[in-house]
Amino acid sequence: MPRVAVVRFPGSNCDFDALRAAESVGADAYFVWHRDPDLRGADVVLLPGGFSYGDYLRSGAIARFSPVMQAVQAHAAAGGPVLGICNGFQILCEAHLLPGALMRNAGLSFVSKPVDVIVERADTAFTCDYEPGSRLRLPVAHGEGRFVAAPDTLRMVEAEGRVVLRYVAATERSPFQPNPNGSANHIAGICNAEGNVVGIMPHPERAADRLLGMTGGSGFFTSMVTSYQHSSNSGV
Amino acid sequence: MTYKVHVRVMPREGLLDPQGQAVEHALSALGFEEAGAVRIGRAIELDVTAGSRDEAETMARRMCDKLLANPVTEDYLLDVEED
Numbered sequence A: 001m002p003r004v005a006v007v008r009f010p011g012s013n014c015d016f017d018a019l020r021a022a023e024s025v026g027a028d029a030y031f032v033w034h035r036d037p038d039l040r041g042a043d044v045v046l047l048p049g050g051f052s053y054g055d056y057l058r059s060g061a062i063a064r065f066s067p068v069m070q071a072v073q074a075h076a077a078a079g080g081p082v083l084g085i086c087n088g089f090q091i092l093c094e095a096h097l098l099p100g101a102l103m104r105n106a107g108l109s110f111v112s113k114p115v116d117v118i119v120e121r122a123d124t125a126f127t128c129d130y131e132p133g134s135r136l137r138l139p140v141a142h143g144e145g146r147f148v149a150a151p152d153t154l155r156m157v158e159a160e161g162r163v164v165l166r167y168v169a170a171t172e173r174s175p176f177q178p179n180p181n182g183s184a185n186h187i188a189g190i191c192n193a194e195g196n197v198v199g200i201m202p203h204p205e206r207a208a209d210r211l212l213g214m215t216g217g218s219g220f221f222t223s224m225v226t227s228y229q230h231s232s233n234s235g236v
Numbered sequence B: 001m002t003y004k005v006h007v008r009v010m011p012r013e014g015l016l017d018p019q020g021q022a023v024e025h026a027l028s029a030l031g032f033e034e035a036g037a038v039r040i041g042r043a044i045e046l047d048v049t050a051g052s053r054d055e056a057e058t059m060a061r062r063m064c065d066k067l068l069a070n071p072v073t074e075d076y077l078l079d080v081e082e083d
Helices: A015-024 A067-077 A087-094 A151-159 A218-233 B018-029 B053-068
Strands: A003-008 A026-033 A043-046 A082-085 A101-103 A111-119 A135-144 A146-148 A163-168 A187-191 A197-200 B002-011 B042-049 B074-082
Touching: A003 A015, A003 B042, A015 A026, A015 A043, A043 A067, A067 A082, A067 A087, A087 A197, A087 B018, A146 A187, A151 B002, A163 A197, A163 B074, B002 B053, B042 B053, B053 B074
Parallel strands: A003 A026, A003 A043, A043 A082, A082 A197
Antiparallel strands: A101 A146, A111 A135, A111 A163, A163 A187, A187 A197, B002 B042, B002 B074
């Protein structure tokens, strides 16, 4: 089973949810404090949601300089899987592990509600248990989730097929707006060129247990295990 | 020598600035219909110890590029004065 490091920054608040979702699929999950420069042999790194450093300056801007982020950079550079959820996505962008930035929602409001997304990349370590094109209902909860990037960066992300999740309207009579924050091209999540670093605004860890009313997010955690087992079997 | 550095960070031209829009609407609701193109940024002040004004400015620029401004979404202006 993969060793899963859940990194906690001062102000992380989805850390227990992420830990529990990882444990629920049998992973050996544990917390790593942001001052710890050692990921203790992690196979997978999760950067959970929250408000690291109170979102001071810009969301994720200060967390990027935490000692643990050097270890996360090294893990990512070696091809290790990293998933940033919400604030974790913001941190990955600030750390330049992912392109673009996440800005204040177009409607100004903090948006906390379920949204529907399409899984466009089903070959990452966090989405390989989904069929490409699957629709998921996942909660979002953010004030700064509007993905923006320079026009040429955006074209590159699209051309290289690096959109992992995209917001869609559920049905004609959906109560959900297709794009909760005005993000470019309805982007809800992207990955790096190699596909091992993934950042998403929706919260799969809040939709990974029947008790929470939604289970559409559990595939992110089962994928982690599937991909780990696949890579250990093939000796990679 | 200590220099006082004033940094003005603004959202990049052409990017949607919902805060600026909301304040513009509020100004208009207050009867200030003359106001338009409101944009909201951030002002940062800091002291920098350096051998010269140029050196202080170079250091401040590096601070902006690394942390104080996001090169994807923001532009900044620097003003350096002797403290």
